[in-house]
Amino acid sequence: MTDENVEYVHTSYLDILRTRGMQGLQKNMPLWKFKLSEEEYEALKQTLRIHTSDLAKYGEEAALCYAEWWRRDYKGNIPSKEDVAMGIGIHSSYANELYKAAREALQKHGYTFLHSLKGTLYFRTLLNQGGLPINYITNSGNMGNYSRFLKELVSELSLINIDWNEVDSSIIQQFNCISYLGKAFKNENIYDVSMQIAHAVIVGEKDILPYDDTDASLAELTKSLETAYSRAKAQRKTRPLSLHWKLRTMENGKGYLYVNMDVVKDISSDSIPGLNIMTCYSFDVFVAGTLVGKYVRKDNVRDE
Structure with a gap:
């Protein structure tokens, strides 16, 4: 791209x-x-605000603003x-015109x-270009829960075969x-x-992380996820709630079922499919109406 074939009104994009x-x-x-500065982001927005009647010609500016809106303003x-x-x-x-301009810009550049x-x-691809919506996650006070979610996600994904493609x-x-x-975080x-974050940690490729890992707080997040992955891979695969049973039949046609439950003092919540760790504090295990085990939550905080 050269100055000769670009109109002067694209100055903010060209400067970037x-x-x-x-x-x-x-x-x-x-x-x-691109790690746009606040001034660069504002200049792009101003360009789009001035040219709402001709947004189709400002696709690159629109695409960058889509990404920055997700990263900063979501x-x-x-x-x-x-x-x-x-x-x-x-x-x-003008929402549809802005969206079409941004979409066509990415298509033009082979995305x-x-x-x-x-x-x-x-639409999801355009927002995805903004990576982690770091401002919302940190400013909403949910970084703790979100990081715990990521650690458990990495642990769960590490135990299954998955085709990342x-x-x-x-x-x-x-x-x-x-x-x-939380409810506000449950969207595609x-x-x-x-999933991008979990993928990067599991395959050991920091380049595909959707955030700047050189930032101190985010580097700490990455390290904690790598620890969670290492722990999950090293953990011995067990079935802590498995049952051993024996059926003994008598000559009169009657039978007796003997059930023994593996006794495990500490069970990771990860190994209990379907367990809602935020709302379930205890449950009982019955076999044929007989209580054979009881689960009581001991702690939901892990020591790194």
């Missing part, structure tokens, strides 16, 4: 490229990696095109879009760890970015 020694968007480079719950537009300072009636059984996920992030809804997430975009 020049300061980073780039000619344009690089295929599949997550847009959060406030929770299920995001919408209108939320992004209004967050940028554009009337919601790969997310897919599901429902089809191509353009085909995995659907909605699989998270089947895991016990989802009980750590949060699931997507969480």
Whole structure:
């Protein structure tokens, strides 16, 4: 891209490229990696606000603003095109034009879009470019629960065979760890970015983390996830709630069923499928109406 074939009104975008020694968007480079300053983000938003009547020509600016809105300005719950537009300072009636401009810009630069059984996920891909919505997670006071969720997610994923090229992030809804997430965190975009984090930790590739790992607090998060992964892989695979039974038949046709439950003092909640660790404090195990075991939660905090 050169100055000769770009109108002067793209100044803010061109300045961003020049300061980073780039000619344009690089295929599949997550847009959060531009690490835009507040001034650069505001300049892009101002460009879009001035040119609402011709947004189709400002796709790169729109794509960058989509990513930055998710990273900086997302406030929770299920995001919408209108939320992004209004967050940028554009009337919601221009939401579709803004979305189409951003989508077409990524397509033009060869970006790969997310897919599901429902089809191509353009909107989720645009938000996904912003990586971890770090401002919302830290400012909402939910970083503790979210980090616990991530550690349990890494642990659960490490114990199953998974094809990272085909995995659907909605699989998270089947895991016990989802009980750590508040209602506002239970949406597909949060699931997507969480799966990216788990993927990076499990395969040992920090380059695909959706956040800046050089930041001290985020580096600490990565380290805790790596510890959780190491612990999960080293943990001996057991069936702590398994039963041993024997059926003894008598000559008169009657039978006696003998049941013995493995006695384990400490059981990880990870090994009990379907257990909601945030609401379930105890439960009893019965076999044929006979109490054979009792579970009582001892602690839900792990010492790193």
